[in-house]
Amino acid sequence: MTAVVTPRAPTPRPKAPATVSFSTETTSAAPTTPLTAPAAARIRPPIQGGASSRRSGRSSPTDFLSDKATAAFIRRVLCQQHISDKETTPPPIEELLPPLTSRNDVDLQLYALIAVILREYVQAWYSKITPDGEFVQEIVHIIAHCTRALEQRLRKVDLESLLFDELPDLLDRHIFARRAAREPVSSPPTEIDPRTVYHALCPVASLSPVPQVGDPQSIASQQENESIYRQLLVEGVLAVLLPTEDLENGCLTSLVGQIFSELIIGNVLANRLSQPWLIYECLIILARVVGSKDSEPTEYGVEEAVHAGSEAPLPTPARRRWSLQSTLQSTLQSTLWTLVHWLFLAFAMARLVITTLAMCSSLPPRSAEGADEETEVTGKKSIAKTPDPPSNPHEAQPVKAPIFEFKLWICLSNLIEMDARMPWLSGSLSMVQFGAVNGPGRLAGLNGPIDRLLSHTIHQRILDAAHLPMLLRSVRAALFPNNAPGVSTLKAPSSDEELRALRRRCASALLGTVPPWLARLYLGGRRPGPRWRSGPESTGAAKERADASEGDTGATSRDENVEAVATSSGEGKGMDDESGTKSPRGGDGDEDQQQMLSDIEEGILDLFSDEYCNKHLIYGMLELVLVRLFPELAEKGTAELLQERLNL
Incomplete structure (x- = not known):
């Protein structure tokens, strides 16, 4: 009851x-x-x-993320001059601080991040010099001016092409360069450094010279060039964004430049995101999120049914006698119900197609001049103006392409090695893509029905401004728990064995997101060919192969122990990693399972196993985003921009 x-x-x-x-x-x-x-x-x-x-x-560890607690924290740090006022109802944040964007919910989360950074890295030493709080207020005003100008420039950027065409193109070049650098092109006596090959294929000025393991001078020189390059990038951006009176204040611009170049770009982007272990951890978290959305409700229902069946088994039904008439009757009933299900499915599909085509006809074209475009930060509509013809080819914006021809699809195909594993599937998809874009009706061509529908879906589901507050809130909770720099739960592996275990766990998490039948079909076929593996696994893999050929059982047992720790698998259960993502079992047992995991490690994860090569990708993406936001950086250097603004 x-x-x-x-x-x-x-x-x-x-x-x-x-x-x-x-x-x-x-x-x-x-x-x-x-x-x-x-x-x-x-x-x-x-x-x-x-x-x-x-x-x-009532208190909980996540109370600091609430809007009320966040506003109180911002008042304590950034509005200290208003704390002494004895008011029953304190004024809202938007009346005390300048607006950062045109959305108050986004400003609240941005000011919370700014308050944490200023309190921990500026006020910690500035308060020892003087109790004056005007310096912090000046920094806040400079940041607010930069964010407002950045928002105005962001409205003019084609985010669809940037996120799904240009950035995947850089990732595809990284994949090609990494695989080309690992392929043996000479006989064993001649050795070629993979980093040198990669740097020659994807040159970045700030990452030269190539650091060598036994040459400390090359490592120090490369780090110095990288630091100078970050400062030049930030100075160029500030020269474009800041007004002249703020740009003339060298003390403020130097401090703001150090905050952006060292704390944000240096510590977070370059030195953190380029670490292979952090990339593996991010992939594990992503796989867990994707798997929880698809499989958790089903798994919970299955577990309840299994437990209920184990605790109170159903009685065995009495054996019934089947006659020919009852068999025909059951067959007709099943056929009838199958036909009804297919009719309902056909009706639903037809209704979906008709509704989609009707909606596509009312959607605005993507490349219409003067059409209303919704910005992803403000959520408001602005009128796109026809840009003037660029005087410099580097300033020219990329030509708008249909979504079906974005580099995203080529990047995904090369990442999973579709050309080598299933060339017939790659060719078939290419034919379908060509027919949809250039065939009769040009359904997927530029501003076609499918193209407009996909563009509308991207803006509604991905580029919606309502996702920004929650995203910034999650970033603050991860980087600054309880509004203070805390100990991160993601810790770097202390040994090569732990890195191998993390790598195998990441492969297991990625394999768990794929249905078992699809994993066996795609990964169970022939392998693309021999690969070189970089990082700590290259030597271990070579030793394991050599020991296996010599019949050494000791190395095999050690490898089995590492695999058991990495995959956390049992004899009677499927593979379940520490992140809670379950992997499907192989068709022929553990051997097929380990083979698929090794293919994922060597084919996908090994592309991000070198920190130096990952920095090329990160700086390339950063340069692309800055050039799209500030086209002036592509035609003039930082010194020229400063001379024009300061009249030097």
């Missing part, structure tokens, strides 16, 4: 879902309590512990 009444318990209290607490314990326990339990739970804390216990019971 309690199971029937329980779902009605939250009905009299509609405010319960609006709480800020993210704890899953209360939500999981609510469906199992009887109707009178919430009232008793609400009455018991005041009797036992008083007001202090009630306050401690």
Whole structure:
């Protein structure tokens, strides 16, 4: 009886879902309590512990992420001159600080990040010199001016082409250069450094000379050039964004430049995101998120059914006698129901196609001049003006291409090695792509029905401004737990064995996102060919192959122990990594499973196993984004921009 009444318990209290607490314990326990339990739970804390216990019971580790706590934190750090005012209702943040963007919810999260950075890295030493808070206010005004100017420039950028065409093109070049650098092109006596080959294929001025392991001078020279390059990038951006009076203040511009060049670009982008282990951890988290959306409800239902069947097995039904008439009747019924299901499916598909075509006809064209375009930061519509013809070829914006011809599809195909594994599938998809873009009706051509529908879906699902506050909130919770630099849960491996285990765990997580039948079909065929593996696994893999050929069982047992730690697999269960992502079992057992995991490691994960090569990709993406936002950087250097602005 309690199971029937329980779902009605939250009905009299509609405010319960609006709480800020993210704890899953209360939500999981609510469906199992009887109707009178919430009232008793609400009455018991005041009797036992008083007001202090009630306050401690309501607190949670994620309270600092609430809007009220965030606004209070911003007032304490950035609005100290208003704290002394004894007002019952403090003014809102937008009345105390200059706006950063045209959305208040985005400004709240951005100011929270700015407050943490200024408190930890500026006020920590500046407060020891003088108690004056005007210096921090000047920094806030400079940042606000930069963000507003950046928002105006962001409205003029084609984000579809930037995110799904140009950036994937850089990733595709990185994939090609990494595989070309690993391929042996000479006999064994002659050795070629893969980093040198990669740097020759994808040259970046700030990453030269190529650092050598036994040459500390080359490493120091490369790091110095990289630091100078970051400072030049930030100075060029500030020369374009800042007004003249702020640009003439050398102290403020130097401090803001150091914050952006060293703290943001240097520590976060270059030195953190280029680490192979961090890329593996990010892929594991992404695989866990994708797997939880698709498989968790089904897995929970299956587990409940299994537990229910194990605890109370159903009685064996009595054996029935089947006659020819009953067999024909059941066959006709199943055929009839199958036909009905197919008719419903055909009706639903026809309705979907008709609705889609009707909606596509009303969607605005992508490349129409003067059409309204919705920005991804403000969420408001602005009129796109016809740009003047560029005087410099580097300033020219890329030609708008159909979504079916974006480099994203080529990058994904090369990443999973479709040309080598299934060339017939690659050719078939290319024919379908060519027919949809250039065939009769040009359905997927530029501004075609499918092209406009895909563009509309991208803007509604991915480039929606409503996702920015939650994204910034998650970034703050990950980088600064409790609004302070904390110990990250993602720790670098301390040995090559831990890195191998993390790499195998990442491969297992990626394999778990693919259906088992598709994994066996795609990865179970012939391998593309021998590969070279970089990083700590290259030597280990060579030794394992040599020991296996010599019949050494000791190395084999050690490898099995490493695989057991990395994959956390048992004999009677599928592979389940530490992130909670389950991997499908191979068709022929552990041998096929390990073969598929090795293919993922060598074919995909090894592309990001070198920190120096990853920096080429990161700086290439950073340069592309800055050039699209600030076309002046492509035609003039930093010194020329500063001379024009300061009249030197």
